[in-house]
Amino acid sequence: xxxxxxxxxxxxxxxxxxxxxxxxxxxxxxxxxxxxxxxxxxxxxxxxxxxxxxxxxxxxxxxxxxxxxxxxxxxxxxxxxxxxxxxxxxxxxxxxxxxxxxxxxxxxxxxxxxxxxxxxxxxxxxxxxxxxxxxxxxxxxxxxxxxxxxxxxxxxxxxxxxxxxxxxxxxxxxxxxxxxxxxxxxxxxxxxxxxxxxxxxxxxxxxxxxxxxxxxxxxxxxxxxxxxxxxxxxxxxxxxxxxxxxxxxxxxxxxxxxxxxxxxxxxxxxxxxxxxxxxxxxxxxxxxxxxxxxxxxxxxxxxxxxxxxxxxxxxxxxxxxxxxxxxxxxxxxxxxxxxxxxxxxxxxxxxxxxxxxxxxxxxxxxxxxxxxxxxxxxxxxxxxxxx
Numbered sequence: 001x002x003x004x005x006x007x008x009x010x011x012x013x014x015x016x017x018x019x020x021x022x023x024x025x026x027x028x029x030x031x032x033x034x035x036x037x038x039x040x041x042x043x044x045x046x047x048x049x050x051x052x053x054x055x056x057x058x059x060x061x062x063x064x065x066x067x068x069x070x071x072x073x074x075x076x077x078x079x080x081x082x083x084x085x086x087x088x089x090x091x092x093x094x095x096x097x098x099x100x101x102x103x104x105x106x107x108x109x110x111x112x113x114x115x116x117x118x119x120x121x122x123x124x125x126x127x128x129x130x131x132x133x134x135x136x137x138x139x140x141x142x143x144x145x146x147x148x149x150x151x152x153x154x155x156x157x158x159x160x161x162x163x164x165x166x167x168x169x170x171x172x173x174x175x176x177x178x179x180x181x182x183x184x185x186x187x188x189x190x191x192x193x194x195x196x197x198x199x200x201x202x203x204x205x206x207x208x209x210x211x212x213x214x215x216x217x218x219x220x221x222x223x224x225x226x227x228x229x230x231x232x233x234x235x236x237x238x239x240x241x242x243x244x245x246x247x248x249x250x251x252x253x254x255x256x257x258x259x260x261x262x263x264x265x266x267x268x269x270x271x272x273x274x275x276x277x278x279x280x281x282x283x284x285x286x287x288x289x290x291x292x293x294x295x296x297x298x299x300x301x302x303x304x305x306x307x308x309x310x311x312x313x314x315x316x317x318x319x320x321x322x323x324x325x326x327x328x329x330x331x332x333x334x335x336x337x338x339x340x341x342x343x344x345x346x347x348x349x350x351x352x353x354x355x356x357x358x359x360x361x362x363x364x365x366x367x368x369x370x371x372x373x374x375x376x377x378x379x380x381x382x383x384x385x386x387x
Contacts, residue, residue, distance in 0.1 A: 006042035010055040015337035026361040029378035058093025058362035059317040060343035066280035075109040084123035088383040090316035091364035101133030101144035115165040128169035136198035137174040142223040143311035152183035174199035175209035188213025206237030220246040250323040251315040253302035269334035279312035
């Protein structure tokens with residue numbers, strides 16, 4: 001395969017413009033031209049004529065622990081490569097490898113491992129790290145092991161950022177715990193995306209965290225103080241603040257379909273980021289798996305610890321997008337916002353989340369039922385659905 005590619009006769013979909021039928025010319029992994037009709041010679045062609053294909057920016061999963069039998073916390077190069085390789089099947093072209101609450105050596109081992117990682121051509125791009133825990137609330141631990149939850153420390157995080165070679169892009173914090181506000185203030189100054197999550201914060205504490213610069217909420221509804229009309233909690237706080245985008249797991253296990261609709265009604269497409277929060281059992285058969293040293297029972301009703309707590313998901317981004325469309329009947333533009341453009345904005349990825357000249361050639365090609373037909377990373381076809 002060469003390094004020029006012409007994609008023609010597809011419907012090009014961005015989050016903020018009317019979809020149009022057109023062609024895209026790619027060279028060396030970048031979009032060089034797009035127009036209603038291009039006649040450039042290329043080394044490779046994809047023609048969507050008579051197929052009614054949709055071309056969307058590739059999906060970005062900001063919150064994923066594992067896939068295909070592997071997990072970020074395995075802290076091996078093999079695990080990261082296998083995850084990155086498996087994700088392209090679901091239309092994902094970029095992701096944040098997500099850590100979890102564990103012993104300090106285990107977290108540091110994972111960070112050092114990611115710092116050394118280099119993508120292969122046939123993989124979704126590892127865009128950085130999402131540190132989930134250990135600076136969270138013991139009351140809202142969920143599947144984060146309580147024994148490893150510790151108080152926030154700017155000094156410790158600074159060390160972690162050095163170990164990771166500055167690849168930590170997002171951190172989930174409970175602002176109300178001792179030292180939480182100081183950490184939020186410092187990390188927001190550094191440009192790290194701070195997300196409120198696994199938190200028992202009151203609305204006043206949430207508002208203070210927002211004033212200090214948090215811009216996201218980790219898996220809305222799950223492991224956060226719920227909404228009550230006399231105490232709006234984390235859910236009420238993030239619902240009301242336009243500056244805050246919310247992660248949403250649309251597997252209908254983590255949130256009822258009507259709760260997904262409610263989030264879409266309140267936050268709109270600009271305020272939602274679809275994530276999977278998937279663990280290592282994604283793509284594998286039902287059975288028992290490990291998550292941070294805990295046994296997770298994976299059945300048709302999701303992934304749960306023995307005590308019944310949800311332990312991540314086995315959701316794919318392909319299904320997340322389909323489910324969002326099914327319950328809200330939102331537009332294709334809205335789906336682009338929620339599956340890639342918002343994530344690119346939050347992570348300050350200036351050349352991702354959009355199909356435009358000069359942008360990275362990261363795409364997912366869908367049929368009309370939103371089934372992934374091809375995934376293209378950096379201008380290279382890395383997945384094709386078998387006929």
